[in-house]
Amino acid sequence: MEKYLNIFKDSYTGYFNYLLDEITRFHWENYFYGLIAVSLIVWLLELLFPWRKNQKIFRKDFWLDTFYMFFNFFLLNLIVLIFLSNTAEAVFNDVLGLVNLKLSDFELFDAKSMPFGLGLLVFFLISDFIQWNTHRLLHRVPFLWNFHKVHHSVKEMGFAAHLRYHWMEPVVYKSILYIPIAVIGGFGIESVAIVHFFALTIGHLNHANLGWDYGILRYVFNNPKMHIWHHAKVLPKHTKYGVNYGLTLSIWDYIFKTNHVPHDGRDIELGFPGDETFPKGFWSQEAYPLKTKK
DSSP states (O other), X not given: OHHHHHHHHHHHHHHHHHHHHHXXXXXXXXXXXXXXXXXXXXXXXXXXXXXXXXXXXXXXXXHHHHHHHHIIIIIHIIIIIHHHHHHHHHHHHHHHXXXXXXXXXXXXXXXXXXXXXXXXXXXXXHHHHHHHHHHHHHHHSHHHHHHHHHHHTOSSOOGGGGGOOOTHHHHHHHHHHHHHHHTEEOOOHHHHHHHXXXXXXXXXXXXXXXXXXXXXXXXXXXXXXXXXXXXXXXXXXXOSSXXXXXXXXXXXXXXXXXXXXOSOOTTOOBSOTXXXXXXXXXXXXXXXXXXXXX
16 A cells, blocks of 8 residues: 555656646657647647638637646646556556566567667557547447547537547546557657657647648548548438547548548538537536436
């Protein structure tokens, strides 16, 4: 028990000091100013090349989504994820220790032994594919869908809608992602930072008020014209749970036949059936899944 109390204490003091350092000191892996820089650039693109020209600069729920963006990106880590992540790692290693094993015994290969670009590509492809599958689970499992409804309650798309999600979502994503990434060792902070900022940028663009599909690259990268259909209120008849699950890459949807871009979706209604009664405020949205019986 003392071990886990120390993990709790070290997790919070360590992350608080890290966050303070992020805010007060600039460096190239700085997530705080990186988020601000990516957000401002994509917002500027929205203002210069708006797809829905009648959509206001400060669209519906702009400030709510902005709060979600900073809360989920930073405070959520401080409140929940760091401790859960560190505890999960300790518990997993303790369980393996009962049979004289450790996580490193399951490593398939060491990415450090690969050329940097190739190792980075492997890390990116594996993590994106796992997250694509996790995203499908969020739609298919009713319990998880209740949490994911927060993200799909967006009624007007803009870059900040990318990070409107319930705090439970990253717990699910990170829990599922942890073991596959752990058994492929050698990923350094540089790899994580590069992949993280690339995924952040693509995610912001996917939700932005931009009518782009990247031409032939639309079959590789998720894009605004494709992702708008993921948020469509009315699902196509051939699917029950949703379409276009890609986070950064669209290729998984084309491979597994979950792609759906029937026509220009600029003006389609967004949301989900019954969203008229969905809570509008941050705290009520956070509490919604806990109060919902079905």
